[in-house]
Amino acid sequence: MTEAYALWAIEGGEEVREVLSFHSVATGVVIRPDITLFRELKLRLLNGTHTLSYALAHLVGCTTVREALENEYLARFIHNLMLADLLPGIPYAVDEKVGQRFGLQVLDRFRNPYLEHRWMAIAMQGTMKMQMRNVPTLLHYYEQHQAVPHYMALGFAAYLLFMRNTASAPGVGHGEANGEPYTIIDDRAGYLADLWARLSPAELTTTVLRNTALWGSDLTRLPGFAECVSQYLAQLLEEGAPATLRAFFTKKSAAVNS
Known part of the structure; x- marks a missing residue:
């Protein structure tokens, strides 16, 4: 089977x-x-979507990838993140139709009712995965479009909130979402725990994004990105993840209709 x-x-x-x-x-x-095309499609669309979605999905209260695809707003977020932000940002020449076809196949896989792919397993070493899988895509997206990729920005804000923790050992932290504790396995857990303990959310966002040791680049130099991530983080903290996600699509629908 x-x-x-x-x-x-x-x-x-x-x-x-x-x-x-x-x-x-x-x-x-x-x-x-040469299988570079297939490597890039898998790394950026399948793995990259996982990495930018696990925090938001967990904060909403979903345990598995399949469960997230059964949530109206998370399903829309994951679909649009993959095909509207990550696909155009792949730092390799990819035919759009080839990329779309691959992405739709991946989304079908995510919906597989027989797979129980847990978000907390995907979250392990999430900071390192973000640097490897998503930062090159983010940088290339800016090179191509000179605009904020909002799905990536919301995913990054959720990652920052997910990483609010109390470090208990090197690479281990403990967070809480929806009244339930969770364990973070990430080499940068202690670093984020320290920042959350002494900085405001806005200061934390700027400090993390400009940390070239984490990302290999100063992400605050991307026009509008730090401000957008900071706004989404503030909204997540004030309204919670479900309400923030609903408002995210309400605003986008209003912008399209106007």
């Missing part, structure tokens, strides 16, 4: 194709001399 979604990208030429003869009947197996 297997899930419908399948991708096994193998780098190689004709010799590899001859040895792995099963590729001709396995539609999910791809053998190419």
